[in-house]
Amino acid sequence: MDQFLTRTVEGRDMPVFLKREITEQFPALKKGNLKHSEYAKKSVQELFSKELIRQSKQKLFNYCPSVVAYNDGKGHFRVEALPQEVQLSSLNAVCLTDINKDGKTDMLLGGNLYNFPPQFGRLDGSYGQVLLNNGKGGWKVEGPAETGVLMRGEVKDIREIGKKYIVITMNNERPLLFGIMR
Numbered sequence: 009m010d011q012f013l014t015r016t017v018e019g020r021d022m023p024v025f026l027k028r029e030i031t032e033q034f035p036a037l038k039k040g041n042l043k044h045s046e047y048a049k050k051s052v053q054e055l056f057s058k059e060l061i062r063q064s065k066q067k068l069f070n071y072c073p074s075v076v077a078y079n080d081g082k083g084h085f086r087v088e089a090l091p092q093e094v095q096l097s098s099l100n101a102v103c104l105t106d107i108n109k110d111g112k113t114d115m116l117l118g119g120n121l122y123n124f125p126p127q128f129g130r131l132d133g134s135y136g137q138v139l140l141n142n143g144k145g146g147w148k149v150e151g152p153a154e155t156g157v158l159m160r161g162e163v164k165d166i167r168e169i170g171k172k173y174i175v176i177t178m179n180n181e182r183p184l185l186f187g188i189m190r
Contacts, residue, residue, distance in 0.1 A: 014052050097133040116137075
């Protein structure tokens with residue numbers, strides 16, 4: 009089963025990926041789309057037969073913020089978007105720990121992704137965030153100025169080591185090591 013990602017533009021399902029990328033995945037599309045300018049104007053319904061579209065499984069993706077899901081213990085989850093500051097980039101790593109010694113679980117978050125196709129640009133708006141748990145289902149955002157934690161690069165993992173340290177690993181960078189003030 010092949011995936012074909014589209015986005016809705018003026019009521020039409022337009023391909024997200026460029027002609028070269030799509031024709032590598034679907035070589036049969038090369039013949040009917042010799043020019044990039046022709047391909048760029050076609051919806052998915054114009055690229056593929058009505059029968060193929062009818063037989064395909066379609067999924068709608070319309071919610072993309074980074075979220076936290078609270079389990080009620082009965083198999084149900086309440087999903088809430090994380091604060092706006094977290095939404096500036098991808099979220100790749102989360103470390104749950106009590107950062108401010110108040111007995112509540114806080115979050116240390118890191119992100120960024122650089123290897124996107126050119127039409128998407130790169131996700132590089134995160135320098136890491138600390139979310140302090142307010143005990144009422146909400147979060148107080150602490151940035152690098154307040155915490156001293158500054159993550160420049162593609163964060164891949166954040167781990168607590170022995171309740172004393174946090175280690176942060178990033179693509180093509182040396183790991184960062186932070187002491188936890190307790």
